[in-house]
Amino acid sequence: MRYLPLNEDDRAAMLDRIGVSGIDALFADIPQEARLDGLIDGLPTHASEMDVERHFTALSKQSLSAGDVPFFCGGGAYRHFVPASVDHLIQRSEFLTAYTPYQPEIAQGTLQTLFEFQTQVAQITGMGVANASMYDGSTATAEAVRMAARITRRHKCILAPGLHPHYSKTVCTAVEGETVHIQAMDPAMGEDRTIAQELDDDTACIVVQNPNVFGELVDLAPLADAAHAVGALLIAVTTEVVSLGLIQNPGEMGADIVAAEGQSIGNGLSFGGPYVGLLACRDDRKFIRQAPGRFAGQTVDATGKTGYVLTLSTREKHIRREKATSNICTNSGLCTLAFTIHLSLLGACGFAKLAELNHARACVLADRLDALSGVEVLNTSFFNEFTVRLNGDAAKIVETLAKKDVLGGIPAARLFGGGPFDDLLLISVTETNTDDDFDALVTALQEAL
Amino acid sequence: MSKLYFTEDHEWLNVDGDTAIVGISTYAAGQLGDVVFIELPDTSKTVAKGDDIAVVESVKSASEIYAPVSGTITAANDALEDAPETVNDDAQGAGWFFKMTITDTSQLEGLMDEAAYAEFTKE
Amino acid sequence: MAMNSTGRPTAPAQPLDPGADLQTFSGSRGLAQVEPLLHKVGSPEKCGVDLADVPNHTARLGNLKRQNPVDLPGLSEPEAMRHYVRLSQRNYAIDLGLYPLGSCTMKHNPRLNEKLARLPGFADVHPLQPQSTVQGALALMDELSHWLMAITGMDAVALSPKAGAHGEWCGMMCIRAAIEERGELGKRRRVLVPQSAHGTNPATAAACGFDIDELPADATGRVDMEVLRRKIGPDVAAIMLTNPNTCGLFERDIREIADLVHEAGGYFYCDGANLNAIMGKTRVRDLGVDAMHINLHKTFSTPHGGGGPGAGPVVLSKRLRNYAPVPYLVRDGQSLALVEDEAQSEAKPFGRMSAFHGQMGMFVRALAYMMSHGSDGLRRVSEDAVLNANYLLARLSDEMSPAYPGVCMHEALFDDDFLKDTGVTTLDFAKAMIDEGYHPMTMYFPLVVHGAMLIEPTETESKESLDRFADTLLALAKAAKSGAAARFTEAPLLAPLRRLDETRAARSPVLRWQET
Structure with missing residues (x-):
């Protein structure tokens, strides 16, 4: 096992120094009826670094990651560029x-x-x-x-x-x-x-x-x-x-x-x-x-x-x-x-400019969406996230967009439960969103509505 | 003529009639180490014997101050808030915590005098 | 031959004596670089990030546009690298040396885990993406749950708690919810907590609205059963017990403790901080536990990162599984789903712990650690951790004073008896270890032992490393006993800083930089 430095000689010498006959003597306080003599049921034995990586890489690929698609989710977690x-x-x-x-x-x-x-x-x-x-x-x-x-x-x-x-x-x-x-x-x-x-x-x-x-x-x-x-x-x-x-x-x-x-x-x-x-x-x-x-x-x-x-x-x-x-x-x-x-890499100037860039790009997208039929921007003011009313069920539309590889935002109903929020969608824009992303969202929405 | 009493919780009371000035003993201040903060009781608060009504903190400890007898708080030593070291420098003088009126002076009977307290802290 | 007379001398000159006292002009000393505060090296106009141009737009800020400029120091990238690399060099770390902090479990942090946590399917997915698009992330959570339940034998796991104390609170809230459902919240007020417990235990029980009743330790460092039998009763909500306990000892009577609490109608909360000593050797289910948090950052080696982030999933018994908080994972045919809303739940969740689903980054690392070891390796981890601790206990007992007789589990506890009349305190002894290149052990904890020194080497130390450590501590103990108090009371002499004035820091707190 690559993370465990002791070998059998070490273990024997150490047990000897402690003055016990075997490792189980050190676990003698565990009540007899609760001792686990064999290996834990239902688990595989050890795996190499390469095998573990292979398994995780396969799992990773089963999700649609934000960086791979036009991405507009916010709602308390935002995708920004990290140097x-x-x-x-x-x-x-x-x-x-x-x-x-x-x-x-x-x-x-x-x-x-x-x-x-x-x-x-x-x-x-x-x-x-x-x-x-x-x-x-x-x-x-x-x-x-x-x-x-x-x-x-x-x-x-x-x-x-x-x-x-x-x-x-x-x-x-x-x-x-x-x-x-x-x-x-x-x-x-x-x-x-x-x-x-x-x-x-x-x-x-x-x-x-x-x-x-x-x-x-x-x-x-x-x-x-x-x-x-x-x-x-x-x-x-x-x-x-x-x-x-x-x-x-x-x-x-x-x-x-x-x-x-x-x-x-x-x-x-x-x-x-x-x-x-x-x-x-x-x-x-x-x-x-x-x-x-x-x-x-x-x-x-x-x-x-x-x-x-x-x-x-x-x-x-x-x-x-x-x-x-x-x-x-x-x-x-x-x-x-x-x-x-x-934040120290940004400094005051960078921080202010990053914020302005987020806001400006959000304004650009809001204007484009507001011009679509079946989409209404509800905010009178916002920073980089705004709410739109869609002509349809927002959760279903988001699923449809996801099938086209666009993560189009968060349906308000996901946060609030259903009812009066069913047609509301929260859309977030950051500096990571390109004009191409905007085009993709606009096109996908038009098709879905 | 005032009289000095001590509690087993290392508080002292300087009693004059039905009023008392209360603080922690020089011995206790030494045990706590450098006092860094004191939370004082609100004045005009009515307290029962044994209530925890104030806190004294050193760097590594926080200790409750109990009402030594029942009564009403009449004054708090606000100067301690900015100069907590006074408790280390002069625990039984300028480092007093609060003043109170005593409801029942018979509660003083179980307390120690200076000699008894000196004996108590020797143990 | 051609002589090169412009070469430099290649053998050192006679050493300046005393070189150690040389005062440098820069303040730095060789590789030990001085680094001022960010706010003194940075300036507002500097920037280490290139940002795109701001497009034309009509601002929609209402009347809330900022009027005053932000005040923040900035650095270019090379300056930032240097600032933080220099600061990093003023830290001790596991990768530098043995880090024997008892109850903190400072074991090696495999870098594979760091790499995997950064795979985009875990690191770059949003918590509120459509669930159909995050099946890989949910599958990872499901696998982690499976491993945690298999290791502990428990029936369910709540993944969302963000750290150990958060997990404690989760487990105790499940207990509270169960008691409330039985209509007994009014009468079951007491939670029994051993005096040796970590401070978070009583703080957690108090945060759940319970009254704390302390249990003393017996002469062997374990729960005093006579006192427990006396204190148990129909008003007891739960016992919170760490096992192995904070003295590094297995609670031998744990089954009887569980039975007593259960017979009285209460629940058994186990603080799982020390699971690393017993996994694969016993299952907490078989010890009678109803709820236990698991510190992924201890047992499963997610890095401590200078104080976090941690992760504290909670395993639950059948009696408590219904009360686990939202969100939780369910399998729906072939796919996995999160139940995020109490209203949609078929169970009786006690509430919500935080905005999202838990510490995904820690889940990946912990699972990678578990899979690397496998069932055989995890058992070996416990065995080696306990073996290493007992080896140190045996060797150090030559000069130091063990707090309790007999063998220990994953950590060895000493008191300050061996320092009696030396003028050296536990603190002094610990600070002298810094001069020797070691991080001190946990000191003055647990509270039940005078001048406690709690040493946890973990399984990732080699025998050679343990021997060097033991040799050093034995030499220090001998030095203390032979009257060399000054090297202790002044220590550390060789660290970047000498002892710091904590009184001053607490009396007049300076908690931020301010322009003077």
């Missing part, structure tokens, strides 16, 4: 095969990049501070809600009509064991501003996604004012962080906490994971104390040299145990690194 240097760097042994940086003297690589990541996230969201990442955008949103309830010591949380339904369900599930009550408003496009009517003096927070799940842009400022007027917090959710290069950031619009999906920067689609959740908040001790996850902080070593450590760890489960702010242990380390490297 080759990003993937090379994150595969360096020292990043890939290191553990959580609990020994800061020999983990400055990880710690400094986390500190850079936290700073970048704070910068693009316009917030005071950011943590060292969460599992993904949906779990970051759930943690933000729990955090808001702790800060305000209130119990009600209102979810906007434009929040991604999977985020909504994740939040509801996450607070099931707690005293937080979720009021999820019925999904609807262009209704986010009505959320202010639901505020009361037990409201801990309102959760508003921008751009919302339909792609529509939402002015958060009046909602922040309304929330603050009754002592509640505004949690701003973003599933497409590239938008922050072109539209006003949540900090400018008065958000108190930001929860975002960072996958768009540096990370591939990967069928839904691993991704990287961003969590940023006001630079306020009360907020930071209640924030979940890890923080890297700057300090000095015994000789006065600048260095970084994991800090404020008394909030975490190692120490607080059942009183921890969250049970989270792992963050998204390597995805965080990919995010940081990609």
